[in-house]
Amino acid sequence: MRQQLASAATRAVNAASRRLGRGQGTVAGGRAGLRLDPKLLEHLSAGRQVALVTGTNGKTTTTRLLTVALGATGDEVVSNETGSNMPPGHVAALAGSRATRAVLAVDEVYLPRVLTATAAAAVVLLNLSRDQLDRTNEVRMVAGRWRAALAAAPHTHVVANADDPLVAWGASVARDVHWVGAGLRWQLDAVGCPACEGRIEFGEGGWSCAGCGFARPETEARLVHSAGGMPSGEWADGRTYPVRLALPGRFNQANALMAAVAAEACGVDALIALQAMEQVEEVAGRFTVRPIGEAQARLMLAKNPAGWDELLDLVAGSDAPLVVSINARVADGADPSWLWDVPYERLAGRTVVATGDRYRDLSVRLHYAGVAHTTEADPVQAVVRAADGTGAVVDVIGNYTAFHDLLGAPR
Amino acid sequence: MSGPLRVAVVYPDLLGTYGDGGNGLILARRAEWRGLDVELLQAVSDRPLPEADIYCLGGGEDGPQVRAARTLVDDGTLARRVQGGAVVLAVCAGFQVVGRSFPGADGEPHEGVGLLDIETLKGAGPRAVGEVVAEPEGIEGLPVLTGFENHGGHTMLGEGTVALGRVTAGIGNGDGGRGEGAVAGHVVGTYLHGPVLARNPGLADVLLAWALQGAWLEPLDDSASEGLREERLGTMRRKRLRRRT
Structure with missing residues (x-):
């Protein structure tokens, strides 16, 4: 009863703030709902397959790609595409939908809380680097919190970028990790080993710590650029699928591969997922x-x-x-x-x-x-x-x- | 001085957050624009610290900060070069590192390089985060200082060490007084990011003049920095007025 009231309040405030032209209303409505029912995110997640996407960069795009990929099944998929990636935004998105599948972009700092609340089937960990230092303080601290949260979520499939040592450290305690070689151009925030504070050395095809031996995990799939320039995803089991996107940039190809592996963890064939992603031309106004x-x-x-x-x-x-x-x-x-x-x-x-x-x-x-x-x-x-x-x-x-x-x- | 002016950014792999690497770049460009021969070195932590005329240390996270201090003490070059007259600009975590001791992630004290007679303890309250305005004190002839602080330390100055400035907005050293930063000889420590030299080109030229043994430096076109200073200082003035009314 309380949950129904809270959901209705969320939808009402959202609709009102949209009518008043005060933006998408996703935050106002979600806040109102959470005030009435602090467990609203738990309640709204129940009975749905929820996938979470987090990381410093690429959350919105990867959320969009994964939403389209899961939609290739014909199932309705709900996501918080329009912006807020904190609990009020999640609540607002879910309250307005009966979809059985949900893909939520999650602020890095909020991942532990949202993971617990949604009992997510899958979580995608893209990368971690310096961003808004006056707010989140240290990326290492964030990786540490991910680690604790993932250790306590044994039923979640974790799709993690093996090329980012901070992500690898956060994910390595999880029971079921799908490691993806998605690349990492910006390495400056990962030079200090998150495990022992030794020094991480980056080399061709990997990284490792000279101090404690912490090293890049073996990958299940990796992004490969052939001489012809066509990028593809290569799976360790021998499959190779082209990554053909309308969206520009190497980073978006990496996002697509992460989404494809996550789609597979959610029961959708990776090839079908990648083909669906080819149709995405813009993401929340970007690139067009x-x-x-x-x-x-x-x-x-x-x-x-x-x-x-x-x-x-x-x-x-x-x-x-x-x-x-x-x-x-x-x-x-x-x-x-x-x-x-x-x-x-x-x-x-x-x-x-x-x-x-x-x-x-x-x-x-x-x-x-x-x-x-x-x-x-x-x-x-x-x-x-x-x-x-x-x-x-x-x-x-x-x-x-x-x-x-x-x-x-x-x- | 023989050979090029050498500016070293110390351990960008450990003390590289908050854009403080910009201080080294700014010093090098300002020397270059005056026709001086200059070399900008990125001194990474797994090699011996190179000989340089100016050393710049930046902000960093707790773990890497401890590692940077230990490596600098073991290496010994920085303390030796300062004895020989080298100039040091140390910011935030770097400021704490060049002091006598500072807290690690666990709050326990760690040994610093000891270039400044300062001691930093872990602050009890919330982090000091925000814009800072400080009237210069430790260096003569500088215009008002502007920057952005983000730290959780309480830094206490020993006898004979003077503050770089006195805050009129912001927290500064957080030792109960209004001091910001510290100066001793040609070693300058501060909590100001921005980076500090982007917002305070006057301070950049003081450091250059020290390294060049007081050589006269011709004025540069600083209209971009002047515009930024006016806007930042104006914003802070308006904030103060609003608070008063």
Whole structure:
């Protein structure tokens, strides 16, 4: 009874806040529901197959890919795609749906709590790196909490990136781990061994600690780029499936492989899962070309050095004008010092416009990186100025709220 | 000084969080833009610490911080070079490391390099996280200092060690007074990120001048940093006014 009331309250508050134009309402409704029934997430998860996706980067995209993959069975799948990846967002998504399968993106810090509440069938651990240091403190601490939570969840299939030592340490105590060789470009946060504080050495095809012998686990599947350039997933049992995505970037191929292995753990054939993922063209506004002001722009999101490292790779080959937008609001973390961990030097020679609330921090960083740029406080104007009336599609990379500001900008 | 000016970022593999590696880059660029021959070294922890004129230490997590301190003490180069006049900028975990002792993850004290007569204990309250404004004290002629702190330490200064600044916003050393950072000779410690030299180019030039034995440094185009300083300091002024009304 209490749960039904709480669910109804969640749906009502969500609908009201959507009507009032106060956003998607996912947080307000979820909070209202959880106040009425603190066990609402447990209750709403009961009777469903729940898969969780967490990690510093790629949560939203991987959640989308896994949702589409599980949907290939014809089953209805519910997910918290529109944003909030903390319990109020989970509750809001589940309260509005009767779907028997659920895929939830989960904030790294909240994983233990959400894992317990949902008794998840599968959890996907993508990566762990520095992000919002003023909020989450230490990535090692987060890995330690994952470890304790996973040790206490023997019935959960854990799909873990074997190339990330912090993820490997968090996952290695779990009873059933599906290790995936998904790659790890940003290795700076994993140099200190999480097990013994020795030094992790990265080499061709693996990593290991000289101190305690902690090393990359044998993988069940890995992402391989052949000479022809077509990426594929290679399984240890001999299967090889192409990873053909409409979404750009190596990191998205890695996300797709993680999702495919998770789909298999949830009873969906990996090949069917990968074929379903080919149809995904955008994820919550990312990667598609859309009008902004009088210009056309391809919006992308990068909110920490590891995410930037991957996206700079993606845009490095292009000579499209580039807008970078940086905010430091609550959801972004209040300290944009991380800009100095991003190799912006790779943008030298490009036409760059710096914008967002903290364009001045970015401007100082670009100045020392030797990247010529102009500044424009208004993000929409920045895009228009970058296009310069040429009709060129402008690449726009923003951190969390900067991206969402532009996504919501009037067309 | 013979040969190029050598700026070393100390143990970026251990003390590399919070973008503090930017301090080394800023020092190197500012020397380069003045036509000086300069070498920027990324000194990783599994090799002997190289000889350098300026050493920059940054923030880091508890475990790696303990490891960095132990490695620096065993290596011995840093203490020896400071005796020979080398300049040190040590930030946050690095600031604690160059002191006499600091707490590890378990709260137990660990031996520091001892370049500054300071001692850090684990703070009892919540972490100090947020914007800092400090009136300079330990170094003459500096404009007001701005930065972002994020630490859980209480750092106490010994006799004869002066604070880098006196906070007008933020926590600073958290020792009950309003001190921020510490200065002794050519060793500067601070809790300020940003990185600190991006927000305080004046401090960067003080360190360069020390390393160049007081050589005159021609002014640079610092309009980007000036814009950032004005915006950060203005934001803090408005916050204070709002709180008062």
